[in-house]
Amino acid sequence: MDIMKTFKLENEPKIKSGFIIPESYFDHFSEKVMQQLTKEEPKVISLFLRKKSWLFVAAAIIGLGLIIPIYNDFSNHSSEIDEIILENYIANKSDISDTDLANLLDEEDIQKMSIDLDIEDKSIENELSINSNLEQYITN
DSSP states (O other): OOOSOOOOTTTSOOOOOSOOOOTTTTTSHHHHHHHHSOSSOOOOOOHHHHHHHHHHHHHHHHHHHHHHHHHHHHHHSOSSOOHHHHHHHHHHOTTOOHHHHHHHOOHHHHHHHOOOOOOOHHHHHHHHHHOSOHHHHHHO
C-alpha cells in the first residue's frame, strides 16, 4: 500500500511567471549599474585605528591610577622622625645625658616643650598627704 502518490515535475503543466524581461536587458546591465554608482570613494577608517586610540586611553588611565597613589605615599612621608620612635630611642640609650639633649635643642624646641604647671599648693599638700611614700618624691 503506497500512500504517497509519485510526483514528477516534468509531467505537470508549467506556470508562467508574471514578470517579463525585455530582450537585451542584461546585455548592458553592468554598464548602467556602474554609471549610477558614485564616483567618489568613501573615506575608509580602519577599525584597528579606533581600537588603538581606545587602548592608549585605557593604558593612560590605568597608568595614572597606579602612579597617583604611589606619588601620594612618597609625598606624605615627612622627613621628620616619629615622636614615639624618637622617645623610645632616647629612653633606651643610656649613654645620652641630659646635657647632650639640651645642647641639641634650640630655643624653639624648648618653647614647644614647656608645660605650664599651675598647680595650687593645697592640691600638692593633698596629694602628699594621701601618699604615704613621701621619701620617694623627695629623693626623685
